[in-house]
Amino acid sequence: MTIRKEEFWKGVLAEAPILLGVAPFGLLYGALAMDAGLGMPAAQAMSSILFAGSAQLIAVKMIGTGLPVLAIILVVFVVNLRHALYSASIAPHVRHLSPAWKFLLAYLLTDEAYAVTITHYQHADNSSWKHWYFLGAGLTLWAAWQASTAIGIFIGARIPPGWPLGFVLPLTFIALVVPALKDRAGILASVVASLAGLLTIGFPFRLGLLLAAFLGILTGMLVEGRRK
């Protein structure tokens, strides 16, 4: 019990700094959803049912412009495709868990929870309670997202001017990725993915991100294969 609790709270703590970046986005989403005419119940329901920040912002924009339902659904699906990569990456670590755990953790598998959790899974110790860390990180993000979007919906977004809205997330990812760069294959995978991401910045629906990630993964495997 104490190990579970310890893992859980470690997850909560690891997720906490990211909330600085997540909460303003939640406020913004809430305000934009109201502007787009979703109404309070639907705006908040989207936060708990879809539960994906950037996809929600895009969906709300499209609903506001009155695009056909099928188009909106398709775009959101494509924008969220990167989660399949997260799913593949996390799958071996949660393989031993019950279906209930798998469904719960899949629901909580956001960018922010994934980044923190996969870093923890890759640490050398083989604690078999790391899913509690995942749960701690995932629930922390979930609660912050629900609360901040609710505040955005009911009160509106008042984000101080000059607040670097989009900076906390990449900053946290830097803190997680850089220490994990240990061998040549990993470093080159990261460099290629970064540059490809930059070059494909104009691609719609976050397809550039997917392409860049695939190129990075391919680079890592090619470099590694060569050295064998």
Added chain:
Amino acid sequence: MSLWLVILLTGLLTFGTRLSFILLIERLRLPGWFQHSLRYIPLAVLSAIILPELASRNSVVDLSLRNPQFYAGALAVLVAWRTRNVLLTIIVGMASLLLFQAVLGII
């Protein structure tokens, strides 16, 4: 009505995407190279998020001084590399960005 359809279906599809491999890994015998490639997913995806986010403004690449995020980010990379400390990296990154912004009078 169609609004709720959008919410439910996008939610279902997203959940399905998140659940996909977590369930599939049991049922399919995934080839060895596939399982091996998983190692590079976090590095590749997160890297592909970081640089475009830092080096652009409004989806246009901007490495000029008008985009201090890029330079604060570079400093954060250095701190993360030397210290491997998550909290310190975030604090130094945020502090240097706010400082750069103040110096450049962008606020």
